[in-house]
Amino acid sequence: MSDTTLTHARAETASGSPRRAFAWKGWIGLILPVILAIGLEWGVRAGWLEGRFTPPPSKIAGTLGELFASGEWFRHALATGWRVAIGFVFGAGAGIVLGTLSGAVPMIRRLIDPTIQALRAVPSIAWVPLFILWFGIFETSKITLIAVGVFFPVYLGVLGAVLSIDRKVIEVGRVFRLSKLETGRRILLPATLPALVTSLRAGLGLGWMFVVAAEIMGASEGLGFLLVDGQQVGRSDLIVSAILSFAFLGFLTDALLAAATRPYLRWRDDLSTAEKA
Amino acid sequence: MLKLDSVSRIFPGGQEALRNIVLELAQGEVVAMVGGSGCGKTTLLRLVAGLDAPSTGSIELDGADLHEPSADVGIIFQEPRLLPWLSVADNIAFGIAHLAREEREARVSRALLRIGLAGYETRWPRELSGGQAQRVAIARALVTQPKVLLLDEPFSALDAFTRASLHEHLLALWETDRVSLLIVTHDVDEAVTLADRIVVMQPKPGRIFTEIGVDLPRPRNRRSDEFHAVSRRVLDALDGSLTEGQSSAAPGKTETAAFWW
Numbered sequence: 098m099s100d101t102t103l104t105h106a107r108a109e110t111a112s113g114s115p116r117r118a119f120a121w122k123g124w125i126g127l128i129l130p131v132i133l134a135i136g137l138e139w140g141v142r143a144g145w146l147e148g149r150f151t152p153p154p155s156k157i158a159g160t161l162g163e164l165f166a167s168g169e170w171f172r173h174a175l176a177t178g179w180r181v182a183i184g185f186v187f188g189a190g191a192g193i194v195l196g197t198l199s200g201a202v203p204m205i206r207r208l209i210d211p212t213i214q215a216l217r218a219v220p221s222i223a224w225v226p227l228f229i230l231w232f233g234i235f236e237t238s239k240i241t242l243i244a245v246g247v248f249f250p251v252y253l254g255v256l257g258a259v260l261s262i263d264r265k266v267i268e269v270g271r272v273f274r275l276s277k278l279e280t281g282r283r284i285l286l287p288a289t290l291p292a293l294v295t296s297l298r299a300g301l302g303l304g305w306m307f308v309v310a311a312e313i314m315g316a317s318e319g320l321g322f323l324l325v326d327g328q329q330v331g332r333s334d335l336i337v338s339a340i341l342s343f344a345f346l347g348f349l350t351d352a353l354l355a356a357a358t359r360p361y362l363r364w365r366d367d368l369s370t371a372e373k374a
Numbered sequence: 375m376l377k378l379d380s381v382s383r384i385f386p387g388g389q390e391a392l393r394n395i396v397l398e399l400a401q402g403e404v405v406a407m408v409g410g411s412g413c414g415k416t417t418l419l420r421l422v423a424g425l426d427a428p429s430t431g432s433i434e435l436d437g438a439d440l441h442e443p444s445a446d447v448g449i450i451f452q453e454p455r456l457l458p459w460l461s462v463a464d465n466i467a468f469g470i471a472h473l474a475r476e477e478r479e480a481r482v483s484r485a486l487l488r489i490g491l492a493g494y495e496t497r498w499p500r501e502l503s504g505g506q507a508q509r510v511a512i513a514r515a516l517v518t519q520p521k522v523l524l525l526d527e528p529f530s531a532l533d534a535f536t537r538a539s540l541h542e543h544l545l546a547l548w549e550t551d552r553v554s555l556l557i558v559t560h561d562v563d564e565a566v567t568l569a570d571r572i573v574v575m576q577p578k579p580g581r582i583f584t585e586i587g588v589d590l591p592r593p594r595n596r597r598s599d600e601f602h603a604v605s606r607r608v609l610d611a612l613d614g615s616l617t618e619g620q621s622s623a624a625p626g627k628t629e630t631a632a633f634w635w
């Protein structure tokens with residue numbers, strides 16, 4: 098016990114000053130965007146830049162404020178978020194199931210993996226015309242596209258994780274006479290969880306990417322619709338507002354996913370834990 | 375108790391890893407197994423643990439056939455094989471998940487106390503030293519209260535000092551539990567320190583060369599003449615196991631005891 102407190106105290110004194118220095122250095126990254134924002138604002142006010150093409154930060158803030166006040170922002174964000182969520186659930190679900198089966202059963206891997214690898218070579222956006230033909234221009238084709246985008250990284254991540262599970266660890270399960278189901282729950286799942294989380298985060302990122310593509314190809318609401326709308330009416334402030342909203346939501350959902358899974362990954366012994374320790 | 379009768383194991387490639395092994399282990403007996411690399415020691419332990427099946431012959435524990443992992447047989451591998459995602463306490467409790475919570479916790483804290491790691495419950499395996507991790511692995515195998523504990527070079531990755539202290543730990547556990555131990559080792563001193571009986575194996579195909587009884591009182595003094603006498607007999611037997619039956623090898627080239635592995 099005294100042992101633990103001692104190492105703890107040592108770690109704290111040791112990292113005290115470097116950490117403060119690090120925090121200070123972190124702010125350096127803000128210099129560039131701030132200068133850019135000030136420059137833009139100033140340039141437009143001085144008449145050197147045309148506000149119609151390069152919206153000054155004040156204009157963007159105003160547009161975002163209006164969107165919030167009227168509730169429009171929430172309507173669009175909800176429509177987009179909903180599409181991402183449904184597409185993510187289907188794509189990730191299929192990726193997890195097929196990835197696990199493919200990893201665990203050699204016969205299934207030989208059967209499906211070549212096809213999936215071949216399909217992966219197709220840039221997902223290339224499916225759009227086919228999906229529209231099959232599912233119409235409404236929700237189904239959009240969600241299918243997003244699901245396809247999410248599927249591949251999750252499938253690959255899970256497959257790789259299952260294949261790389263240490264046979265020695267599985268043997269521990271055999272020694273303690275775990276059933277197949279228990280082996281899955283008590284060994285396979287925790288052993289593959291880090292890779293699963295990484296692939297889910299990659300999949301989510303692609304989900305946000307593909308929702309933009311899906312909404313640009315035709316939608317009556319959603320943040321992607323705002324992009325197209327802004328272009329058509331020539332309002333760059335609207336476009337940038339939508340871009341910032343995408344960035345914010347993408348960041349937020351990724352952070353939520355990371356935070357939700359972090360408690361299960363505390364055991365890991367790698368750079369990500371060393372950094373947070 | 376544990377009884378191996380004319381056990382052999384031929385791998386699919388045709389490799390004959392074990393031939394006609396006859397071995398008995400009494401309750402509470404400590405048997406060490408030594409022999410050159412590749413003479414089938416690990417294969418033998420895996421058969422007894424039920425992780426592999428013999429090609430011919432039978433393995434019985436108290437009259438019941440052992441053909442799959444049994445609750446009565448525990449095994450400790452060369453490396454601890456702790457599950458990195460479980461705390462030390464949860465690792466130790468891994469094999470007793472079916473027990474009631476109080477019983478489980480009682481056994482775990484007793485085990486931690488006995489291996490000298492009380493207070494380490496919530497640590498992660500990555501925060502343990504090699505010797506501590508191997509002690510946790512021993513605790514994990516013992517909390518299920520097996521009748522036979524198999525150990526495959528369990529201390530070979532550790533320094534001599536840690537090894538000696540783990541010998542004491544193991545013997546202390548053995549004295550209270552009276553579990554039978556079958557321990558594979560490359561270290562003759564380790565074998566003489568721990569065992570009641572030393573089985574010397576011979577390679578190609580793996581078989582038993584000879585058995586040497588160790589009739590020394592415990593605790594054993596590694597510096598005593600009697601201890602050295604037994605060590606020497608084991609080393610001689612190892613030399614013999616490697617030269618005999620290998621008539622095809624160059625006659626003048628006898629391997630010295632120091633390099634028998």
Ligand SMILES: Nc1ncnc2c1ncn2[C@@H]1O[C@H](COP(=O)(O)OP(=O)(O)OP(=O)(O)O)[C@@H](O)[C@H]1O
Pocket residue numbers: 385386387389390391409410411412413414415416417418580
């Ligand atoms: N799964 C396997 N398939 C085929 N051959 C195997 C397999 N496992 C072991 N062997 C062979 O069986 C023989 C005995 O191997 P084993 O691992 O039991 O030796 P060992 O006595 O434990 O050696 P060491 O002291 O080096 O650990 C070796 O020749 C090895 O090549």
Ligand SMILES: [Mg+2]
Pocket residue numbers: 415416417526
């Ligand atoms: Mg071995």
